[in-house]
Amino acid sequence: MPLNRRQESLVRSLYTRHGRKKTGCCVAEGVRCCSEVFRSVPELVEFTLLAPEAKVDFELSGEVIDVASGQLGSLGGTVSSQGILTVLRRPSGAEGKPDAPFIPVLDQVGDPGNFGTVVRTAKAAGLDELWYTAGSVDPYSDKVVRSALGAQFSMRLREFADLEAARTAAAGFGYGGFFITDPHRGENCYTTGDLFAGSLVVIGSEANGVDPGVPGRRVTIPMPGGFESLNAAQAATIFIFEFVRRKYMKAGTEGGLNG
Amino acid sequence: MPLNRRQESLVRSLYTRHGRKKTGCCVAEGVRCCSEVFRSVPELVEFTLLAPEAKVDFELSGEVIDVASGQLGSLGGTVSSQGILTVLRRPSGAEGKPDAPFIPVLDQVGDPGNFGTVVRTAKAAGLDELWYTAGSVDPYSDKVVRSALGAQFSMRLREFADLEAARTAAAGFGYGGFFITDPHRGENCYTTGDLFAGSLVVIGSEANGVDPGVPGRRVTIPMPGGFESLNAAQAATIFIFEFVRRKYMKAGTEGGLNG
Numbered sequence: 001m002p003l004n005r006r007q008e009s010l011v012r013s014l015y016t017r018h019g020r021k022k023t024g025c026c027v028a029e030g031v032r033c034c035s036e037v038f039r040s041v042p043e044l045v046e047f048t049l050l051a052p053e054a055k056v057d058f059e060l061s062g063e064v065i066d067v068a069s070g071q072l073g074s075l076g077g078t079v080s081s082q083g084i085l086t087v088l089r090r091p092s093g094a095e096g097k098p099d100a101p102f103i104p105v106l107d108q109v110g111d112p113g114n115f116g117t118v119v120r121t122a123k124a125a126g127l128d129e130l131w132y133t134a135g136s137v138d139p140y141s142d143k144v145v146r147s148a149l150g151a152q153f154s155m156r157l158r159e160f161a162d163l164e165a166a167r168t169a170a171a172g173f174g175y176g177g178f179f180i181t182d183p184h185r186g187e188n189c190y191t192t193g194d195l196f197a198g199s200l201v202v203i204g205s206e207a208n209g210v211d212p213g214v215p216g217r218r219v220t221i222p223m224p225g226g227f228e229s230l231n232a233a234q235a236a237t238i239f240i241f242e243f244v245r246r247k248y249m250k251a252g253t254e255g256g257l258n259g
Numbered sequence: 260m261p262l263n264r265r266q267e268s269l270v271r272s273l274y275t276r277h278g279r280k281k282t283g284c285c286v287a288e289g290v291r292c293c294s295e296v297f298r299s300v301p302e303l304v305e306f307t308l309l310a311p312e313a314k315v316d317f318e319l320s321g322e323v324i325d326v327a328s329g330q331l332g333s334l335g336g337t338v339s340s341q342g343i344l345t346v347l348r349r350p351s352g353a354e355g356k357p358d359a360p361f362i363p364v365l366d367q368v369g370d371p372g373n374f375g376t377v378v379r380t381a382k383a384a385g386l387d388e389l390w391y392t393a394g395s396v397d398p399y400s401d402k403v404v405r406s407a408l409g410a411q412f413s414m415r416l417r418e419f420a421d422l423e424a425a426r427t428a429a430a431g432f433g434y435g436g437f438f439i440t441d442p443h444r445g446e447n448c449y450t451t452g453d454l455f456a457g458s459l460v461v462i463g464s465e466a467n468g469v470d471p472g473v474p475g476r477r478v479t480i481p482m483p484g485g486f487e488s489l490n491a492a493q494a495a496t497i498f499i500f501e502f503v504r505r506k507y508m509k510a511g512t513e514g515g516l517n518g
Contacts, residue, residue: 113372121493126483151486190504221500222507224385227410234380234496237489241480241497242504245449248481 003049003065011049011075011087017138026090026140028150029072029081031055036150037086044088044153049075054083090140094156097173100129102196102243105166107204108135109232114206115139116147117233118240123151125240131158131166131200163202163214170200178202178216181239183209183229186218189242195219196243203239206232262308262324270308270334270346276397285349285399287409288331288340290314295409296345303347303412308334313342349399353415356432359388361455363499364425366463367394368491373465374398375406376492377499382410384499390417390425390459422461422473429459437461437475440498442468442488445477448501454478455502462498465491 013019014027025046028037035058037045047063050056051072072081104122109115115137122130136159137144139152160166167178177199179192189195201219204210206229221230221238230238272278273286284305287296294317296304306322309315310331331340363381368374374396381389395418396403398411419425426437436458438451448454460478463469465488480489480497489497 117490117493120486121489122484123486124482124484124489126485149486188507190507222503223383224503224506225381225383226385227379227382227408230380230383230496231376233493234376237493237496238500244481244483245501245504247483248447248449 003067003071007047007065007087008075011085014087015142017141020090020138020140024090025087026145027142028086028088028145028153029084029142030146031057031082031084033145033150034058034084034086037088037153040150040154041088041091044091046087046089048087049085051081051083056084088153091153091157094129094158098129098156098175100127102177102199102201103127103129103131103170103175104236104240105163105200105202106130106132106136106236107163107202107210108133108208109203109205110135110137111206111232112137112141112143113147114231114233116144116149116152118203118236119144119148119155119157120151121233121237121240123148123155125244127240127243128154129156129158131160133163133166134159134161163210163216166200167216175199179219180204180210180214180216181235182218182220183223183235184220186220189219189221189239192217192219195239196246201239203232203236262326262330266306266324266346267334270344273346274401276400279349279397279399283349284346285404286401287345287347287404287412288343288401289405290316290341290343292404292409293317293343293345296347296412299409299413300347300350303350305346305348307346308344310340310342315343347412350412350416353388353417357388357415357434359386361436361458361460361502362386362388362390362429362434363495364422364459364461365389365391365395365495366422366461366469367392367467368462368464369394369396370465370491371396371400371402372406373490373492375403375411377462377495378403378407378414378416379410380492380496380499382407382414384503386499386502387413388415388417390419392422392425393418393420422469422475425459426475434458438478439463439469439473439475440494441477441479442482442494443479445479448478448480448498451476451478454498455505460498462491462495 028034042061045062049065049067051067051069072085175198180202287293301320304321308324308326310326310328434457439461
């Protein structure tokens with residue numbers, strides 16, 4: 001059936017933070033993102049817009065609305081949607097005790113590409129829990145969803161007013177470690193033994209980093225080149241995969257590797 | 260003095276590959292990029308356009324042309340130039356024997372953000388040599404320069420027709436190892452002992468990866484989450500900083516860390 005006015009208006013509204021908040025929905029665009037949505041959270045799907053050019057190799061559930069070739073671009077997305085767009089309900093915030101050995105915390109990370117990349121990287125590392133503070137980009141904005149390839153839909157995300165609120169919540173769950181990544185000073189991330197032992201690891205925004213006034217153990221990545229600093233998502237990736245490396249080195253096995 | 264017609268036309272042309280090739284010049288925009296240019300390669304600077312809003316805390320050399328507030332945006336750059344734009348000559352390609360322990364090779368990486376991020380990350384890791392194959396984005400395009408924060412100007416970049424040409428050149432320099440990063444199969448990157456011992460480490464483009472027909476030792480990053488694959492720049496970052504980690508662990512010291 002064709003796209004009706006109400007649906008078209010809903011889709012358009014989901015490219016704004018206000019629209020997502022008001023409707024409780026968000027969009028996933030592109031084959032890889034939508035595939036991830038149908039694989040991990042099919043119960044959240046409202047409807048899907050499908051153009052003839054879409055190369056879909058997975059099963060769609062829910063209402064499927066055929067649209068004209070190129071029509072999706074005019075609805076609000078700025079880049080190629082590859083002919084598929086799914087509207088789904090936003091997951092509700094996670095609750096209860098996390099079971100991750102450590103939790104990455106994004107502090108006021110406003111760049112959608114950086115936020116999404118960290119989500120995708122955390123998911124690839126086998127982490128299911130990720131926290132962030134107010135002032136960060138909306139994790140369910142179209143740009144963050146695209147950048148994360150939809151990884152946020154199968155993760156437990158929690159928002160806190162600030163780092164102090166995150167620290168208090170973590171302590172209540174028995175997470176006592178509180179590390180703040182810093183481009184310039186602190187303990188060497190490669191030799192800090194308890195970095196991932198029931199802890200939060202805070203990553204700041206690229207422009208400002210984490211407020212120097214926030215108490216916590218500073219931890220840094222050695223940078224032999226001395227070149228400014230790393231992009232926030234690159235720093236987060238190094239921390240997250242240092243966790244993976246230790247896990248595999250400790251196990252003393254290559255089992256579980258892909259391929 | 261004001262911007263003359265010839266200069267304006269030159270700046271506009273540098274946002275195209277053709278224009279950069281024809282003139283042998285390129286642009287750096289923004290405070291951090293331009294600062295890096297004046298720090299590392301002042302001898303390449305042709306002239307600088309400066310608007311009143313620019314917050315410049317470094318010394319400019321060469322011809323400085325005052326422009327009106329907001330004028331830079333109309334010249335071709337799509338994002339905020341922060342009121343400063345420097346035109347400089349492209350560095351000539353590197354020659355002679357590299358002295359890096361290993362060389363990252365970008366194979367047909369077309370995304371400017373990914374290419375630039377890898378350049379910036381390699382520079383932060385203390386690597387000065389980076390190779391790439393034809394089919395990659397131009398390393399001196401405005402977008403790559405912005406994404407790398409100008410790190411390419413103080414690095415030795417070399418372009419090869421394809422991976423075979425890179426391998427042959429490397430062998431001539433005594434680099435015998437040839438590793439191909441693969442999202443799905445291969446040796447564990449954390450336990451491959453000779454990964455950085457006189458070797459090339461090839462990173463493919465995100466969409467296609469490296470042609471499976473290319474011979475070489477496949478090496479992979481363990482991904483416990485089993486989520487698709489990492490972004491190309493994230494994978495490259497993990498390899499590059501695994502090199503840094505080994506260097507610091509081997510040295511058994513934290514000396515040389517920032518701060």
